[in-house]
Amino acid sequence: MGSDVKQHGSIWLARLCLLLGAGAVLLALVGAIGAGQDWWGKLDGISFVTAAVVVALVGLVFSLIVLLLYRKKGTAIRNLTLIGLVCSLAYLGFIGYWINVARSVPQIHDITTNLDNPPEFRVLKLRPDDFADVPGRGEAKYAGMDAMERWKLLHRGAYGDIRTVTLALPVDKVVSLAEEVARDRGWEIAQASPEEGRLEAVDTVSLFRFKDDVVVRVQPGPGGTTSQVDVRSVSRVGRSDLGVNAKRIRGFLKDLQAAASN
Template sequence: MQAMEKPHGSIWLARLCLLLGAGSVVMALVGAIGAGQDWWGKLEGLSVVMAAVVVALVALLFSLIVLLLYRKKGTAIRNMTLIGLVCSLGFLGVIGYWVNVGRSVPQIHDITTNLDNPPEFRVLKLRPDDFADVPGRGEAKYAGMDAMERWKLLHGAAYGDLRTVTVALPVDKAVALAEQVARKRGWEIAAVRPDEGRLEAVDTVSLFRFKDDIVVRVQPGPGGLTSQIDVRSVSRVGRSDLGVNAKRIRGFLKDLKAAALKG
């Protein structure tokens, strides 16, 4: 009776490639979801994701080596290695995309339509370190500028399209419409004050469930028949918001103007 042929040793390397590639994706998801569910902190979750990037890089390297050396040793070896390669490449591609986004926007997290007079939070609290780590400290081109001045310069260069918006509604109706739009966008309303022309809300984003605080200020225009609306959106965690706050403000104002025209 013919003895059963033992599997080639490279099958274990292929399994390792699969384990590392798929494992890096699972590891990152666990880190993000765990942080979002408050099983651990946001920074701890980010650390897990960064560790997963290292695992994915190792998986990518191993997969390329195994494919190069053992691609002719059998379909199972090739397929497992390819799956590991695709998993690691896909995950690294996603991370690369967000790294590129991060490089395309300034390292700030407080975004508004009015740099000279940003809306103030009264119910929600502005993070105490909001302007503690604005980029440019000690750099020659920002010489003589304090953190607020550097923030305005960076903000204006990146988000110059964000401006005060005027709608043809009195203040109380504009606030009511702002609340309606905010609820449709899934924001958690923290305060609605038509008499003060103010709305405050919280938006939750990504698997990490990051919390961003928003304040909408509505002021009467000339004659009281129009309203001037400013928005401020601030991330609670992190130095950079990856452009999320500006995108949120643009989307909100677009929806608000469309709703005002319909109404």
């Protein structure tokens, strides 16, 4: 094998395959961690991830070529190339999964249990461009609809199960339970007011440390013996939330209902 490696410069090609595959993963991690640590902006971090896709694609193609041409030149060449190939494929598979997730949900980032009367933020600030880029503008099937109407239509189609929850507890007790659940889920509490029936919090997710704002509104139900709970979760960055806000609301309400039943 040693003579083969010396005779052929293909060992360097194999090392390049490894460098491209592993480098793509490393580049994406650096971008995500750097954005999470505020070394650069979130969108800059996403640019790293996008650039890593290009590197992985080049690594994939290059690895296949090297395997085809030099697979019989020694086990070292083959193994290095295979490792690079696996790294490239793994990263591209990971990105492919999230692309599939993105395609399965509408490109909106403001999710709530009450579309007709969404809870309003008072302590935290709703992003100023919240409804600036709702999909459907100029499309025939959305003719005559403004951004809010398009948002409601897309929201209902994707998240029809997310609705107001009624609990057989007084408002102040529900808010106190909501605060406990929020803290258990690792949220940073911005406001908890049992008297006003309100909770506002921030949830931080992924290596990017994206911050999403959450408001919980609790109102007396009919007759005053129950409470009606509405939740709104909004991403601070990005057009699509990849379904994260809906998942958060579902999980929070499930935990809150479990806490209320104990």
